[in-house]
Amino acid sequence: MTYTYEHPHPAVTVDVAVFTIVAGRLAVVLVRRAAWPHAGKWALPGGFVDIDESLKRAAWRELREETGLKAGYLEQLGAFGRPDRDPRERVITVVYIALAAADRIELRAGSDAKDARLFFLDELPELAFDHARILQLAAERLRDRLDTEAIARRLMPVCFTLTELQQACEAVAGAPIDKRNFRKRLDALEVVEPTGEERRDGPHRPARLYRVKR
Amino acid sequence: MTYTYEHPHPAVTVDVAVFTIVAGRLAVVLVRRAAWPHAGKWALPGGFVDIDESLKRAAWRELREETGLKAGYLEQLGAFGRPDRDPRERVITVVYIALAAADRIELRAGSDAKDARLFFLDELPELAFDHARILQLAAERLRDRLDTEAIARRLMPVCFTLTELQQACEAVAGAPIDKRNFRKRLDALEVVEPTGEERRDGPHRPARLYRVKR
């Protein structure tokens, strides 16, 4: 089956940058490419948009296929379409940013047996296509737009300590935050509440566990 | 000449929302459609992306064709691609926002003799496709991102009064601003300077003219 047009048409893909927090650091899901071009390099999960499928729906499909996520936060970063970004044909990609708690991500090897894993954002491998540039812009977007509440709601697991939340905020902002100021502001925000539980994980005072308020 | 692919490909267009300030109000350039679909309705200027042309270059081309603008501010708003947004075929559009002083915009009738004119953003006519939704998102983007300096640099003519600049800021923000607070903040910003000239235009004290600092 072939499809014919009077004018040349580009191919359109969606790519998804799935961010999460691992060990207090920002991490992103990448898949290893098996085929040309850029075989062996790592890339954002993505694929072609079906002809009768919305862009967002295509992004959800890719997200689910690679990470098992069926709900959560997904927003468009933008369209990238330099004519030379893919040697096969003209490909315009629409990039989405997804946010999820690390414990909800179930990485799946794709149908073509490619690897999928999390990388720290500051320890990225060599990336295929223009994905390094795209991830740089995505990280800037997170820094500009994600506030403490969004981080607590979208990137943290159900239960977390205030230190973990602070580390997540520091990872997103890329700068250290004063502990007392952070907790004072968090208190005023009224977005988290203590669960009553504690976590003991070392030779020091146990940390109270918190959850996001409904 | 025809072009054939193994999988169906969508068409890709760029549309440009050109904003300016007219009489202290936000205005946008629209063109009247001559042909089906939505013949007679008004739409954002735009057109198909050439197969070897970047998205931004296509946006510049459309901008120049409709308004004569060759320089200025142009940023991507995002991609819009619901499958049913165009009845002809699957069309994904990448929308750009342009900002310009009203006195630099030279509206041109397109090659197919369509009308082009400025509309106040709060007095829009019926719009083609999903352009009403797109303009709503574009206006939100302006409200969120444009600060006083950006308005002075990108939307105002070379010479302007402080009242005109304040009206522009109020138009973008959609809310009234206190005159003394506005001028105090503007003074601290150090982005405008008096030209030394004045403008007399009515039965009242003349207004000092300002320009943006280099």
Next chain:
DNA sequence: GCAAAAGTGTTTGAGGTACACCCATGC
């Protein structure tokens, strides 16, 4: 007892907000 992370308040400065009157002109 000591190493390690958890938890806890006050002070200061900057910036934003509210608010009312005189000035220069055209008619």
Next chain:
DNA sequence: GCATGGGTGTACCTCAAACACTTTTGC
């Protein structure tokens, strides 16, 4: 002289930033 928009200063309040010590545990 009066109607019209141009131009000016102060008081208050909120929020962000700087800053150090005590608490509780495991070993």
